[in-house]
Amino acid sequence: MITIYDIAEKAGVSAMTVSRVINNTGRISEATRKRVKKVMEELHYIPNSMARSLVLQKTKILSLLITDIRNPFFTTLARGAEDAALRAGYRLLFANSDEDYAKEKGYVDMMLSTRVDGVLFAPTGDHSLENLLQLQKHNIPFVLLDREIPGIEADLVLGDSKEGARKLVEHLIELGHRRIAMINGTPDVSTARLRYSGYREAHLLSGLGVEDSLVIHRNFRDFQDESALDALIHHEQPPTAIFAANNMLAIGAIQALRKRGLQVPRDLSVVCFDDFGHTDVLNPFLTVASQPAYQFGALGMQLLIERIEGEAAQEHRKMILPSELLIRSSTQALV
Amino acid sequence: MITIYDIAEKAGVSAMTVSRVINNTGRISEATRKRVKKVMEELHYIPNSMARSLVLQKTKILSLLITDIRNPFFTTLARGAEDAALRAGYRLLFANSDEDYAKEKGYVDMMLSTRVDGVLFAPTGDHSLENLLQLQKHNIPFVLLDREIPGIEADLVLGDSKEGARKLVEHLIELGHRRIAMINGTPDVSTARLRYSGYREAHLLSGLGVEDSLVIHRNFRDFQDESALDALIHHEQPPTAIFAANNMLAIGAIQALRKRGLQVPRDLSVVCFDDFGHTDVLNPFLTVASQPAYQFGALGMQLLIERIEGEAAQEHRKMILPSELLIRSSTQALV
DNA sequence: AAAATAAGTGTTATCGATAACTCAAAATTA
DNA sequence: TAATTTTGAGTTATCGATAACACTTATTTT
Numbered sequence: 001m002i003t004i005y006d007i008a009e010k011a012g013v014s015a016m017t018v019s020r021v022i023n024n025t026g027r028i029s030e031a032t033r034k035r036v037k038k039v040m041e042e043l044h045y046i047p048n049s050m051a052r053s054l055v056l057q058k059t060k061i062l063s064l065l066i067t068d069i070r071n072p073f074f075t076t077l078a079r080g081a082e083d084a085a086l087r088a089g090y091r092l093l094f095a096n097s098d099e100d101y102a103k104e105k106g107y108v109d110m111m112l113s114t115r116v117d118g119v120l121f122a123p124t125g126d127h128s129l130e131n132l133l134q135l136q137k138h139n140i141p142f143v144l145l146d147r148e149i150p151g152i153e154a155d156l157v158l159g160d161s162k163e164g165a166r167k168l169v170e171h172l173i174e175l176g177h178r179r180i181a182m183i184n185g186t187p188d189v190s191t192a193r194l195r196y197s198g199y200r201e202a203h204l205l206s207g208l209g210v211e212d213s214l215v216i217h218r219n220f221r222d223f224q225d226e227s228a229l230d231a232l233i234h235h236e237q238p239p240t241a242i243f244a245a246n247n248m249l250a251i252g253a254i255q256a257l258r259k260r261g262l263q264v265p266r267d268l269s270v271v272c273f274d275d276f277g278h279t280d281v282l283n284p285f286l287t288v289a290s291q292p293a294y295q296f297g298a299l300g301m302q303l304l305i306e307r308i309e310g311e312a313a314q315e316h317r318k319m320i321l322p323s324e325l326l327i328r329s330s331t332q333a334l335v
Numbered sequence: 336m337i338t339i340y341d342i343a344e345k346a347g348v349s350a351m352t353v354s355r356v357i358n359n360t361g362r363i364s365e366a367t368r369k370r371v372k373k374v375m376e377e378l379h380y381i382p383n384s385m386a387r388s389l390v391l392q393k394t395k396i397l398s399l400l401i402t403d404i405r406n407p408f409f410t411t412l413a414r415g416a417e418d419a420a421l422r423a424g425y426r427l428l429f430a431n432s433d434e435d436y437a438k439e440k441g442y443v444d445m446m447l448s449t450r451v452d453g454v455l456f457a458p459t460g461d462h463s464l465e466n467l468l469q470l471q472k473h474n475i476p477f478v479l480l481d482r483e484i485p486g487i488e489a490d491l492v493l494g495d496s497k498e499g500a501r502k503l504v505e506h507l508i509e510l511g512h513r514r515i516a517m518i519n520g521t522p523d524v525s526t527a528r529l530r531y532s533g534y535r536e537a538h539l540l541s542g543l544g545v546e547d548s549l550v551i552h553r554n555f556r557d558f559q560d561e562s563a564l565d566a567l568i569h570h571e572q573p574p575t576a577i578f579a580a581n582n583m584l585a586i587g588a589i590q591a592l593r594k595r596g597l598q599v600p601r602d603l604s605v606v607c608f609d610d611f612g613h614t615d616v617l618n619p620f621l622t623v624a625s626q627p628a629y630q631f632g633a634l635g636m637q638l639l640i641e642r643i644e645g646e647a648a649q650e651h652r653k654m655i656l657p658s659e660l661l662i663r664s665s666t667q668a669l670v
Numbered sequence: 671a672a673a674a675t676a677a678g679t680g681t682t683a684t685c686g687a688t689a690a691c692t693c694a695a696a697a698t699t700a
Numbered sequence: 701t702a703a704t705t706t707t708g709a710g711t712t713a714t715c716g717a718t719a720a721c722a723c724t725t726a727t728t729t730t
Contacts, residue, residue: 015680027678050394113384278405389714389715390715391688
């Protein structure tokens with residue numbers, strides 16, 4: 001491996017001079033600068049960022065932790081985060097928890113041992129608290145994405161879960177639906193709680209009661225689990241519409257409905273949070289509350305970098321990005 | 336930051352003893368081992384992997400370079416690679432080139448300065464040659480994914496582009512189509528060349544001629560570019576079917592068709608390579624040659640790790656994963 | 671012209687960990 | 701019991717880079 005010492009020797013200077021040329025620090029005569037640069041190119045020198053990090057006590061690596069790499073919401077978010085990080089001269093270490101606390105913990109340990117400069121963190125749920133405290137203990141700045149964690153003060157980028165849910169459910173109510181089921185995430189995730197609360201509010205504002213037997217909880221990425229749907233269609237008074245708390249749960253519901261010979265929207269209307277990235281071009285079908293995924297990532301990364309570089313005010317910032325109701329063909333008026 | 340010296344001092348031993356406890360090397364009495372471990376836990380010690388990498392000359396970081404993080408083919412592949420890497424005790428540094436040579440080069444520089452132990456590399460095209468030579472020059476092992484590069488000898492994991500394309504086009508021919516267009520990737524990508532060659536072979540085997548004015552080239556991820564489709568529908572003898580060389584190009588084509596009031600498959604049949612991950616559950620619509628994306632990642636990572644750890648034979652291996660023809664509802668017989 | 675300052679470069683210590691070597695005490699062997 | 705081996709540590713050098721300081725020569729200033 002080529003090091004600054006190899007360069008130094010061949011250029012007839014000290015290692016320190018090479019370091020100065022690389023970093024554009026100190027005073028170097030134009031002649032030696034040129035000479036050193038020429039040798040660096042000849043030997044195809046690439047700085048060893050580990051050695052540099054060790055002495056500088058910073059890595060210029062940021063980490064992005066998402067909960068489901070196969071969810072288009074998160075990949076689009078990742079693109080936003082990536083663009084913002086690269087633009088600011090940071091490398092990005094992706095991590096994917098699969099909504100699994102143990103995997104999340106593994107990645108947090110990795111971040112700590114890598115000594116990343118900061119983390120853009122989409123937590124799996126309230127129990128992520130421990131992992132976040134771990135980061136705090138080691139003074140690693142982070143920004144929370146998409147989900148709030150009770151007990152953690154941090155910069156936040158959130159969607160308008162409650163309002164979005166309310167809009168979706170109100171849309172169903174306007175279409176005449178009265179028995180509206182909800183397939184929700186597990187209640188230890190803040191977005192699940194808020195979306196439920198929006199669901200509830202829509203009912204109450206319209207003078208309807210909430211029937212909790214129509215509210216089912218499942219892991220946000222277990223779209224293969226059809227038991228939620230079974231519980232609903234075998235209900236003694238089955239729903240006429242379903243509100244899925246995210247896109248994956250909607251996919252699961254629709255898949256299960258299809259298997260059972262039920263059609264959307266003929267037999268049931270379906271709405272959900274989040275859309276499907278590029279692929280819903282194929283068949284813009286589901287009525288959704290669409291969140292600005294790219295912005296989640298870009299803005300979150302910006303907040304993180306500001307905090308790392310000390311440009312952020314002391315107090316924590318909470319950004320709420322609005323979602324947009326896109327009415328498509330998975331809903332129809334109740335006949 | 337807590338270091339082994341802090342541990343050593345508090346435990347009343349030398350730093351070397353701590354290092355031995357951490358790595359389970361050398362001889363340590365059970366008593367001191369316990370004492371050191373206790374102190375490590377008390378102080379929440381996390382090893383600094385940079386310092387370790389510096390002396391060990393290996394990082395235990397592998398990199399996965401994909402060309403489009405928003406393409407479900409690549410995110411599923413990424414899951415496969417991630418699982419295999421973590422299982423073998425490596426960290427994974429994701430990189431996303433967006434089919435852009437300059438971005439790819441930036442990421443390669445990053446990999447070099449991070450001194451990753453190996454790279455799972457989906458190249459943007461034949462011009463990736465330079466970036467790969469750069470890796471070779473610095474003795475970083477890599478495995479090529481999805482695309483072959485003339486001039487590079489390496490382990491390879493490929494799909495059966497030619498056969499897959501032939502099967503798709505033969506399906507169209509069986510349905511009676513005679514004027515079949517192809518929207519292909521740029522010809523400096525091996526899969527584009529092979530898929531064209533399968534397209535050609537299907538025609539010739541059926542005694543049909545190939546009309547190159549029906550073959551259009553576009554960047555594999557520019558699904559927004561509608562000019563390809565315009566060229567086809569304004570052709571003096573327009574096609575009755577379209578073969579898109581990957582899923583993104585198909586999305587672009589269908590979107591453009593829809594905007595122009597044309598319906599699939601009524602007005603044109605459409606087939607493509609790759610499917611759409613979870614999301615095609617929503618509406619299994621496109622007839623595709625489905626590739627085992629997860630296996631691409633898992634198998635590629637396995638080959639890479641074997642090579643790094645010296646378990647691979649000298650000669651390079653070339654794995655070809657078969658694709659599966661899934662006939663759905665985007666194709667119909669020509670009337 | 672002497673004193674003060676600036677320019678250009680080199681020396682040494684350091685970041686946190688491990689390899690290679692050393693060494694005393696305990697255990698084993700002859 | 702003396703010689704040898706094993707056990708359980710410690711010392712020192714090193715990985716590749718940079719910070720802090722030192723030290724010549726120029727160059728300015730008075």
